[in-house]
Amino acid sequence: xxxxxxxxxxxxxxxxxxxxxxxxxxxxxxxxxxxxxxxxxxxxxxxxxxxxxxxxxxxxxxxxxxxxxxxxxxxxxxxxxxxxxxxxxxxxxxxxxxxxxxxxxxxxxxxxxxxxxxxxxxxxxx
Amino acid sequence: xxxxxxxxxxxxxxxxxxxxxxxxxxxxxxxxxxxxxxxxxxxxxxxxxxxxxxxxxxxxxxxxxxxxxxxxxxxxxxxxxxxxxxxxxxxxxxxxxxxxxxxxxxxxxxxxxxxxxxxxxxxxxx
DNA sequence: AGGCGATATGTTCCGTCAGACATATCGACT
DNA sequence: AGTCGATATGTCTGACGGAACATATCGCCT
Numbered sequence: 462x463x464x465x466x467x468x469x470x471x472x473x474x475x476x477x478x479x480x481x482x483x484x485x486x487x488x489x490x491x492x493x494x495x496x497x498x499x500x501x502x503x504x505x506x507x508x509x510x511x512x513x514x515x516x517x518x519x520x521x522x523x524x525x526x527x528x529x530x531x532x533x534x535x536x537x538x539x540x541x542x543x544x545x546x547x548x549x550x551x552x553x554x555x556x557x558x559x560x561x562x563x564x565x566x567x568x569x570x571x572x573x574x575x576x577x578x579x580x581x582x583x584x585x586x587x
Numbered sequence: 588x589x590x591x592x593x594x595x596x597x598x599x600x601x602x603x604x605x606x607x608x609x610x611x612x613x614x615x616x617x618x619x620x621x622x623x624x625x626x627x628x629x630x631x632x633x634x635x636x637x638x639x640x641x642x643x644x645x646x647x648x649x650x651x652x653x654x655x656x657x658x659x660x661x662x663x664x665x666x667x668x669x670x671x672x673x674x675x676x677x678x679x680x681x682x683x684x685x686x687x688x689x690x691x692x693x694x695x696x697x698x699x700x701x702x703x704x705x706x707x708x709x710x711x712x713x
Numbered sequence: 714a715g716g717c718g719a720t721a722t723g724t725t726c727c728g729t730c731a732g733a734c735a736t737a738t739c740g741a742c743t
Numbered sequence: 744a745g746t747c748g749a750t751a752t753g754t755c756t757g758a759c760g761g762a763a764c765a766t767a768t769c770g771c772c773t
Contacts, residue, residue, distance in 0.1 A: 472608075473688070474598040475696060477703050482598075501749060510732060515751075526704050532750065535740030539748025551702060558695035562599070562688035569684035570601060576651050576677060577603050627719065636762060641721070658720065661770030665718025714773105721768070730759085738751070743744105 468574035471563045475555070481524045483555060487517055491544060491552045494518075494530055500542045518542070525551065594700035597689040601681070607650045609681060616643055617678045620656055621670045629668075644668070651677065 474484035493503030504514030522528040529548035534540040544552065600610035619629030630640030648654040655674035660666040670678065 470602040471684075471688075472600040472602060473692070474600065475699065476596040476598055477700065481703075483699070499749070511750085512733090512752085513731070524704060525702050533740090534738070534750050536749085537741045537747090539741095540739075540750055541748095542750080547702065551699060554695040554699050558597075558692035558699075561691040561695070562597075565687040565691050566599070566684035569680040569687070573601065573609070573677060573680050573684075574603065576673065577607075578650060578652050625719070637720085638722085638763090639761070659770090660720050660768070662719085663717090663771045665771090666720050666769075667718095668720080716773085717771095719769090722766085724763105724765080726761105726763080728759105728761090731757095733756085734754085736751100736753085739749090741747100743746085 468567075468571045471559075471566055471570060473555075473559045473562050475558070477524070481520065483551075485559075487521055488552060488555045488559070490514060490517055491521070491529065491548060494542050495544045495548075495552070498541045498543055500530070500532070503542075594693075594697045597685075597692055597696060599681075599685045599688050601684070603650070607646065609677075611685075613643055613647055614678060614681045614685070616640060617647070617655065617670060617674060620644075620668050621674075621678070624667045624669055626656070626658070626668045 472485050474482055476482040489507060490503055490509075493506050494500060497503050497506065500514050500518055501511045504511050518530045518532075522530060525547060527547045528545055529551055530542050531545050531548075532540070532542045598611050600608055602608040615633060616629055616635075619632050620626060623629050623632065626640050626644055627637045630637050644656045644658075648656060651673060653673045654671055655677055656668050657671050657674075658666070658668045
């Protein structure tokens with residue numbers, strides 16, 4: 462049985478205001494920071510300039526009631542960054558919403574994938 | 588009791604390939620064409636230039652196994668456009684996925700909305 | 714035959730955004 | 744004190760995308 466070649470990626474974007482939205486990019490960055498302990502490393506890992514990663518963190522920290530990322534400068538290993546409790550909660554909620562959405566949308570997405578001209582593919586970008 | 592001020596809009600974007608994705612923009616355009624019977628009118632209605640609306644239709648028609656929009660030129664009222672059966676199906680599946688996704692994500696989205704700094708709003712843009 | 718209104722298509726221009734560079738700053742550790 | 748590695752910030756420039764403008768084309772109707 463030829464498994465379905467993973468239909469289409471479902472991207473979820475939560476638009477809170479004209480100025481701020483939370484989508485896959487910021488979510489992945491948060492996850493990267495949690496795992497690497499560094500904004501720069503997280504950015505590099507997803508092929509993003511430090512400046513861009515930093516500005517995303519800025520907007521995230523500004524958008525919520527409390528910062529999502531705690532940053533520290535200097536020190537033995539130069540410094541670093543980590544998710545705050547708020548950061549963990551926000552990321553968890555986003556992932557939860559994303560997972561649920563992808564699950565319930567699966568049927569429709571598969572139907573659509575069967576209607577597209579060329580076979581859908583999947584890379585690990587964005 | 589103060590009703591929740593509509594948390595955040597949930598935007599669903601289905602990425603079929605690096606070159607083609609189906610999101611709210613194209614879906615709304617399809618809907619507009621179905622209702623107005625014209626690419627130009629649908630475009631105007633959503634504040635989009637005719638050129639842009641036309642190019643979106645082009646990409647939609649190219650991406651699927653059959654055209655989603657049937658176009659006619661000339662004639663009594665100049666011409667027009669309408670959804671094909673394929674167009675109806677694609678739009679229906681997208682709306683279905685969108686609705687289901689928004690429904691199951693509701694809880695998480697509301698939780699997130701409670702964590703944002705300023706009250707989320709909702710305009711009818713994009 | 715001429716008009717009308719919509720589709721079809723090209724060109725030009727400009728604002729925005731992202732990437733590339735360049736520094737500055739911080740603080741534990743050697 | 745000096746090093747190191749990460750955060751913090753500014754400037755500049757090139758690419759991309761969209762808006763504006765300009766036509767061309769089509770075919771029913773008067």
